[in-house]
Amino acid sequence: MNKAPDYSATYVVLETDSPAGLEGHGLTFTIGRGNEICVAAVKSLAPLVVGLTLEEITANMGEFWRHITTSDSQLRWIGPEKGAIHLATAAVVNAVWDLWAKSQGKPVWKLLTDLSPEDLIRCLDFRFVTDAITPDEALEMLQHHAPTRAMREREMRKHGYPAYTTSAGWLGYSEEKIRQLAREGIAQGWKHFKQKVGGDIEEDIKRARMLREEIGWQRTLMMDANQVWDVDEAIVKMRRLAEFKPWWIEEPTSPDDILGHARIRANIAPIGVATGEHAHNRVMFKQLLQAGAIDFCQLDAARLGGLNEVLIVLLMAAKFGVPVCPHAGGVGLCEYVQHISIFDYIGVSASLENRMLEYVDHLHEHFIEPVAIKNGHYMPPAKPGYSITMHAESLTRFEFPQGVEWKK
Amino acid sequence: MNKAPDYSATYVVLETDSPAGLEGHGLTFTIGRGNEICVAAVKSLAPLVVGLTLEEITANMGEFWRHITTSDSQLRWIGPEKGAIHLATAAVVNAVWDLWAKSQGKPVWKLLTDLSPEDLIRCLDFRFVTDAITPDEALEMLQHHAPTRAMREREMRKHGYPAYTTSAGWLGYSEEKIRQLAREGIAQGWKHFKQKVGGDIEEDIKRARMLREEIGWQRTLMMDANQVWDVDEAIVKMRRLAEFKPWWIEEPTSPDDILGHARIRANIAPIGVATGEHAHNRVMFKQLLQAGAIDFCQLDAARLGGLNEVLIVLLMAAKFGVPVCPHAGGVGLCEYVQHISIFDYIGVSASLENRMLEYVDHLHEHFIEPVAIKNGHYMPPAKPGYSITMHAESLTRFEFPQGVEWKK
Numbered sequence: 177m178n179k180a181p182d183y184s185a186t187y188v189v190l191e192t193d194s195p196a197g198l199e200g201h202g203l204t205f206t207i208g209r210g211n212e213i214c215v216a217a218v219k220s221l222a223p224l225v226v227g228l229t230l231e232e233i234t235a236n237m238g239e240f241w242r243h244i245t246t247s248d249s250q251l252r253w254i255g256p257e258k259g260a261i262h263l264a265t266a267a268v269v270n271a272v273w274d275l276w277a278k279s280q281g282k283p284v285w286k287l288l289t290d291l292s293p294e295d296l297i298r299c300l301d302f303r304f305v306t307d308a309i310t311p312d313e314a315l316e317m318l319q320h321h322a323p324t325r326a327m328r329e330r331e332m333r334k335h336g337y338p339a340y341t342t343s344a345g346w347l348g349y350s351e352e353k354i355r356q357l358a359r360e361g362i363a364q365g366w367k368h369f370k371q372k373v374g375g376d377i378e379e380d381i382k383r384a385r386m387l388r389e390e391i392g393w394q395r396t397l398m399m400d401a402n403q404v405w406d407v408d409e410a411i412v413k414m415r416r417l418a419e420f421k422p423w424w425i426e427e428p429t430s431p432d433d434i435l436g437h438a439r440i441r442a443n444i445a446p447i448g449v450a451t452g453e454h455a456h457n458r459v460m461f462k463q464l465l466q467a468g469a470i471d472f473c474q475l476d477a478a479r480l481g482g483l484n485e486v487l488i489v490l491l492m493a494a495k496f497g498v499p500v501c502p503h504a505g506g507v508g509l510c511e512y513v514q515h516i517s518i519f520d521y522i523g524v525s526a527s528l529e530n531r532m533l534e535y536v537d538h539l540h541e542h543f544i545e546p547v548a549i550k551n552g553h554y555m556p557p558a559k560p561g562y563s564i565t566m567h568a569e570s571l572t573r574f575e576f577p578q579g580v581e582w583k584k
Numbered sequence: 585m586n587k588a589p590d591y592s593a594t595y596v597v598l599e600t601d602s603p604a605g606l607e608g609h610g611l612t613f614t615i616g617r618g619n620e621i622c623v624a625a626v627k628s629l630a631p632l633v634v635g636l637t638l639e640e641i642t643a644n645m646g647e648f649w650r651h652i653t654t655s656d657s658q659l660r661w662i663g664p665e666k667g668a669i670h671l672a673t674a675a676v677v678n679a680v681w682d683l684w685a686k687s688q689g690k691p692v693w694k695l696l697t698d699l700s701p702e703d704l705i706r707c708l709d710f711r712f713v714t715d716a717i718t719p720d721e722a723l724e725m726l727q728h729h730a731p732t733r734a735m736r737e738r739e740m741r742k743h744g745y746p747a748y749t750t751s752a753g754w755l756g757y758s759e760e761k762i763r764q765l766a767r768e769g770i771a772q773g774w775k776h777f778k779q780k781v782g783g784d785i786e787e788d789i790k791r792a793r794m795l796r797e798e799i800g801w802q803r804t805l806m807m808d809a810n811q812v813w814d815v816d817e818a819i820v821k822m823r824r825l826a827e828f829k830p831w832w833i834e835e836p837t838s839p840d841d842i843l844g845h846a847r848i849r850a851n852i853a854p855i856g857v858a859t860g861e862h863a864h865n866r867v868m869f870k871q872l873l874q875a876g877a878i879d880f881c882q883l884d885a886a887r888l889g890g891l892n893e894v895l896i897v898l899l900m901a902a903k904f905g906v907p908v909c910p911h912a913g914g915v916g917l918c919e920y921v922q923h924i925s926i927f928d929y930i931g932v933s934a935s936l937e938n939r940m941l942e943y944v945d946h947l948h949e950h951f952i953e954p955v956a957i958k959n960g961h962y963m964p965p966a967k968p969g970y971s972i973t974m975h976a977e978s979l980t981r982f983e984f985p986q987g988v989e990w991k992k
Binding site: 177178179180181182206207208209210211212213214216217220246248249250251252253254255256257258259260261262263303304305306307403406407408409429430431432433434435436439454456457459460462463466467 | 587590621665667874
């Protein structure tokens with residue numbers, strides 16, 4: 177479905193009048209054309225943010241989030257809370273978290289860890305999800321794990337958060353290329369391999385067999401259909417692929433199809449169902465959880481409306497006992513999601529069971545503090561902020577359309 | 585939720601090289617700011633349409649629709665099939681239908697009526713909905729009613745399609761204003777009255793009582809919450825309002841909340857649940873129907889991805905036995921939906937039971953062929969096209985930002 181991506185980003189800088197020259201940086205990820213639409217959406221949101229003080233915002237982040245998503249009813253109309261306007265919301269809201277964390281001299285995961293459960297709840301807007309989780313329930317969950325946060329923080333600092341890579345098994349690669357990538361992955365110590373499926377089923381089967389030959393049965397094989405199947409088709413195809421014992425099938429059908437995912441899951445167990453990179457807001461995740469539609473919650477840090485909404489999804493997933501394995505790759509998603517998963521472990525789920533963070537070794541060189549992988553684990557970022565600040569030179573070189581990279 | 589709208593439209597003109605100077609016009613409706621984002625999205629979609637011939641498109645409209653929504657995977661990413669890019673799709677696709685109908689010298693409803701069931705099915709893309717309706721089932725449904733189409737066409741030409749109006753009972757109106765609007769509506773012969781709810785519940789109750797005093801118990805009262813409630817809140821509030829016997833509650837909660845609507849419906853029967861003006865694609869309607877979440881399907885002609893997707897929703901609603909009462913008002917929505925409901929009756933549902941078309945007496949003067957209401961019925965449009973072509977003078981005067989209306 178996502179053929180020929182040209183990784184792009186809508187990049188937001190919140191300037192301040194602080195003597196220290198503090199800036200908040202945030203981005204939303206796109207795959208090329210359409211980025212200009214998200215840029216237009218950010219410009220339309222700007223009047224809701226420009227002129228506020230950071231103190232006004234952080235005094236009640238929950239109210240600020242509702243202000244951004246709801247107070248301009250005219251902008252809300254073209255969502256609501258979906259599509260370009262919500263992608264733009266992600267960039268703006270994440271830039272505010274970056275700014276807040278920088279002002280505190282902490283990485284975002286640590287800012288979250290140091291917030292009391294009560295203060296964290298005040299950052300969240302529970303509108304439309306109170307039938308699944310109330311602020312009081314969420315508070316209780318956070319309080320339950322608060323006394324042991326320090327222990328898990330030490331563990332994260334020492335060992336990091338487990339990662340998996342996704343470089344092998346893509347559609348259109350030759351047999352040699354797939355075998356070679358699998359061997360390289362094994363040599364690098366990776367234990368999880370993801371195969372793209374959804375083309376010709378005989379080809380999918382052939383590549384699955386090839387991958388199992390290379391990685392054996394001790395390592396884990398996942399499959400990813402990128403939304404190409406209808407519901408019944410997904411069931412038929414996954415039953416044929418079941419012999420290769422995939423751990424999960426990712427995006428088997430339309431990301432909007434909650435009931436469809438539930439039906440697929442019921443019909444292909446024990447293969448798990450994973451989705452979320454295109455689930456657009458907390459209401460969709462709420463229903464995926466309520467309907468028992470997913471085994472893995474793959475939220476996207478730049479598609480949900482910023483960290484506030486991500487935190488609500490983390491809390492709901494923990495309540496429903498579904499592990500969160502965020503979507504990453506693209507531009508900056510790895511940088512974002514390490515904060516999310518590390519805090520998920522320290523403060524929300526307190527579990528690493530069936531949890532891993534996607535990792536793609538691509539485009540990290542543009543970031544001031546690129547992700548650091550050690551022994552297949554994401555090591556906690558140390559610099560203040562949300563790790564999304566790019567080198568000034570990268571921003572200049574790649575700015576559309578005037579950057580030198582576009583003149584070539 | 586939609587306070588302070590400033591009715592706007594993203595207006596598309598498809599020019600052709602036909603000697604007759606044929607043009608296809610289409611629009612998507614917005615409520616002000618955010619329209620510029622939809623305009624940007626239309627510009628991004630343009631390369632997918634410019635250069636095609638009408639004959640290429642109409643030879644396989646289903647393929648064309650998939651081409652517009654899926655062939656540019658980069659643009660699809662910022663949806664998929666939702667938000668600004670899908671609103672833009674509506675404007676472009678509807679402009680194609682307008683062009684096709686004009687080229688045939690027929691209004692759109694008549695073009696549809698004259699297409700054979702087989703040809704109509706070829707206009708549709710059933711991706712993601714085949715678990716609810718297959719092309720074969722849809723064909724059979726169309727064939728079933730085809731022999732009697734002419735009879736219903738005559739009926740429509742003679743009596744038109746029943747309408748209801750929505751001018752009374754808005755939030756923020758004074759008691760005198762509400763009573764006066766109700767009396768005016770009764771004097772004009774209207775039988776349905778819609779009250780906005782979702783503010784202070786005591787105020788909602790007061791206005792409901794006032795409206796019942798004016799309209800009595802023979803006329804129909806509907807309520808519209810415009811998405812302000814959480815699920816449990818909607819149930820509590822509607823139980824209090826039940827004594828006024830509302831026929832339906834419209835948009836009780838988030839438009840994305842399929843399971844929430846189903847739970848509300850199960851808990852407030854016999855009050856019906858209506859939604860759809862913000863349901864963004866056929867996958868959402870499929871689930872609303874599968875989950876038994878709605879009594880009335882209020883699809884929006886400019887939010888779904890154009891007439892092709894609307895037709896699929898009509899077919900699914902007919903299969904599930906749910907009446908379609910399209911959302912109208914705004915700019916041009918009344919002009920669009922008359923074609924939809926008239927064809928729904930002639931070719932798809934063949935029923936008028938519990939069906940009415942929303943009507944708002946506002947902004948029709950900008951259209952070459954404004955809707956014609958006679959005895960509370962929409963009379964079938966006669967001019968070729970989708971009735972969405974505006975007067976050149978209106979387009980010039982109101983074009984943002986250079987039109988004279990914007991210089992005032």
